Amino acid sequence: MPDTEKDSTALDNPVKNESASSLDFIRAIIAEDLKAGKNNGRVATRFPPEPNGYLHIGHAKSICLNFGIAAEHPGGTCNLRFDDTNPTKEDVEYVESIKEDIKWLGFDWGDRLFYASDYFEQLYQYAVQLIKAGKAYVCDLSPEEIRNTRGTLTEPGQNSPYRNRSVEENLELFERMRAGEFEDGSRVLRAKIDMASPNLNMRDPTIYRIRRVTHHRTGNKWCIYPMYDFAHCLSDSIEGITHSICTLEFENNRPLYDWFLNELNVKCHPRQIEFARLNLSHTVLSKRKLHELVEGGYVSGWDDPRMPTLAGLRRRGYTPEAIRNFCDRIGVAKRDSLVDIALLEYYLREDLNKRAPRVMAVLRPLRVVIDNYPEDQVEELVAENNPEDPSMGSRKIPFSRILYIEQEDFREDPPKKFFRLAPGREVRLKHAYYIKCTDVVKDKDSGQIVELHCTYDPATRGGWSSDGRDVKGTLHWVSAAHSIPAEVRLYDHLFIKENPNEVEPGHDFKDYLNPNSLEILTSCRVEPSLASAKPGSRYQFLRLGYFCLDPVDSVNGLLVFNRTVGLRDSWAKIEKAQGGKG
RNA sequence: UGCAGGAUCGGCUAAUGGUAGGCCAGAUGACUCUGGAUCAUCCAGUCCAGGUUCGAAUCCUGGUCCUGCAGCCA
Numbered sequence: 001m002p003d004t005e006k007d008s009t010a011l012d013n014p015v016k017n018e019s020a021s022s023l024d025f026i027r028a029i030i031a032e033d034l035k036a037g038k039n040n041g042r043v044a045t046r047f048p049p050e051p052n053g054y055l056h057i058g059h060a061k062s063i064c065l066n067f068g069i070a071a072e073h074p075g076g077t078c079n080l081r082f083d084d085t086n087p088t089k090e091d092v093e094y095v096e097s098i099k100e101d102i103k104w105l106g107f108d109w110g111d112r113l114f115y116a117s118d119y120f121e122q123l124y125q126y127a128v129q130l131i132k133a134g135k136a137y138v139c140d141l142s143p144e145e146i147r148n149t150r151g152t153l154t155e156p157g158q159n160s161p162y163r164n165r166s167v168e169e170n171l172e173l174f175e176r177m178r179a180g181e182f183e184d185g186s187r188v189l190r191a192k193i194d195m196a197s198p199n200l201n202m203r204d205p206t207i208y209r210i211r212r213v214t215h216h217r218t219g220n221k222w223c224i225y226p227m228y229d230f231a232h233c234l235s236d237s238i239e240g241i242t243h244s245i246c247t248l249e250f251e252n253n254r255p256l257y258d259w260f261l262n263e264l265n266v267k268c269h270p271r272q273i274e275f276a277r278l279n280l281s282h283t284v285l286s287k288r289k290l291h292e293l294v295e296g297g298y299v300s301g302w303d304d305p306r307m308p309t310l311a312g313l314r315r316r317g318y319t320p321e322a323i324r325n326f327c328d329r330i331g332v333a334k335r336d337s338l339v340d341i342a343l344l345e346y347y348l349r350e351d352l353n354k355r356a357p358r359v360m361a362v363l364r365p366l367r368v369v370i371d372n373y374p375e376d377q378v379e380e381l382v383a384e385n386n387p388e389d390p391s392m393g394s395r396k397i398p399f400s401r402i403l404y405i406e407q408e409d410f411r412e413d414p415p416k417k418f419f420r421l422a423p424g425r426e427v428r429l430k431h432a433y434y435i436k437c438t439d440v441v442k443d444k445d446s447g448q449i450v451e452l453h454c455t456y457d458p459a460t461r462g463g464w465s466s467d468g469r470d471v472k473g474t475l476h477w478v479s480a481a482h483s484i485p486a487e488v489r490l491y492d493h494l495f496i497k498e499n500p501n502e503v504e505p506g507h508d509f510k511d512y513l514n515p516n517s518l519e520i521l522t523s524c525r526v527e528p529s530l531a532s533a534k535p536g537s538r539y540q541f542l543r544l545g546y547f548c549l550d551p552v553d554s555v556n557g558l559l560v561f562n563r564t565v566g567l568r569d570s571w572a573k574i575e576k577a578q579g580g581k582g
Numbered sequence: 583u584g585c586a587g588g589a590u591c592g593g594c595u596a597a598u599g600g601u602a603g604g605c606c607a608g609a610u611g612a613c614u615c616u617g618g619a620u621c622a623u624c625c626a627g628u629c630c631a632g633g634u635u636c637g638a639a640u641c642c643u644g645g646u647c648c649u650g651c652a653g654c655c656a
Contacts, residue, residue: 022595022596022597024595028598048656050655050656052655052656083656085655085656086655086656088655089655089656142654143653143654146653146654147652147653150652151652152584152652153583153584153585153651153652154583154584154585155584156584157652184654185654187654188654197585198584198585198586199584199585199586199651200584200585200651200652201651201652203652206653206654208654209654210654211654225654227653227654227655227656228655228656229656232656248587248588248649248650249649249650249651249656250650250656251586251587251650251651252585252586252587252650252651253651253656254586255586274587276588276649281593287656329594329595329605329606330594330595331594331595331596332595333588333594333595334587334588335587335588335589335648335649336588336648336649336650337593337594337595338593338594339593339594339606340592340593340594340606340607342593342606342607343593343594343605343606343607345606346605346606346607347606349618349619353618353619354619358616358618387614387615387616387618387619388619388620417617419617420617428615429615430615430616431615462615463615464615471615472617473617474614474615474616474617475616476616540616540618542616542618543616543617543618544616544618545618567616567617567618567619568617568618568619569617569618570617570618571617572617573617574617
């Protein structure tokens, strides 16, 4: 029973074995810092998700980067820190899923699990310190007024009328904000920097707001919450992070990141480095859009196998190794790019080819009667589990007089280069016998082919012929009486458009959803060994692709397989080149 | 029109003043009990214009194009 795939690369060392000359720019910066003797030779990174959605493959890039870098340096560490400063959007469901996904990807934060909310008291004290230094003030302007006085990209903003409150007044007001004396939105704490700065982030940014919302960890202890820019740099500093790696859109926030740390004169001042986030073709990688797909019912949930979320990819049958190899290959740079999803699929196939046991399954069954095969005879034929890896052994599969083959493996009028079965033609049944088609039975009314009659050559048992005769085609098959029913879900790209983020005027990204991204086949027949398949286990259905037993919907003895990815199909290319299906 | 960034084969990414290389995709062939895998071959690039230099993807000058930023989101 081939239900255990090979754990092929699970023990691979995560350390990159690239030579020093081909370090990406972030690793090069870190190497320089080390060489310059910074941070006492320490390398400390962190992965800081906000628990407001599920992790996707773009996060995997960041996880591989941060955990990868830590692993490459002796004593290097990578913290998992939840950036939970906005309770209106966050939820424990997300923190649990995030932890599960990181573990599944193969990374371990050990005892280094933190929450920005752990630092709320410290952060508050830092804010007090800033007020005492005359570098922050309580502002009574409404959100609209703040926006209206911020200026524009080309014009400076105006100072708030509350900008010059005394330290004492600010201290008192801020304390009362914390005490809950003011309405939500009535006041904020702002950094006092420069309303004329060409960098909008420096125009007296808000650092605390009042929000009477229950926080998933601190409950109702707080009614004021720090903003990202304030909380993030200080959380990094508190944790002793040396290199704070984030995506490009935070480039303009770096001066603010540094400003807080400088003004507060902290001992640890991490270096923020920005890289380009991943974009993948034929999908979207923005939490907002992913939320929209989930909430709008366009997919079945965050773990819909069509989703680029780690939960979705896992359910689809992706392996952590494939995702990690992909992340290593795409590199790290500062230019925006759109990576072809074919590259991800390449690494998937590469990994699955090595580890997935082969089985036979017929998705669209066509009945075949072997006329010269004894009526009640059943043979057990030996089939290798993986030609790539003999150590995976073999299994027995039953052969009998009535079989199913794939409908598309027979053509009454075969086009050029079609090597499969046709009237009068002989093909090999994988691991079994050569068979020759002698008759085609059609439904009288519809003209549909309902059954084939064939003869087999007993001398070709096992699929070999001793007379030197060769056949062009080899088909997969199952014995009708012994095969078991299954449902198979065929997936295709979620979006029809290579880059769904590129929206034409008058359109929405959802207009580019692929209407054929899911096809459900309910009358499939699979070989009997699959009866004991375990949820989540992966197989190669011979000649078809890689499939994974769906862990959610395979209940009450019903087998539901997800197509993880198809095999490369050169016949499909030939056929396409010949001008469509015949 | 402000500020911050970025432009290398079709896609992704190396080369850090010295042979523009790799992977994916595509094409062709070999091999094969999976039209899978594997192997081989091919295709194909330095945004533009000047300059420095024996030598420039790399340095300088000037352009062009692209991305991000005006949340009490992160």
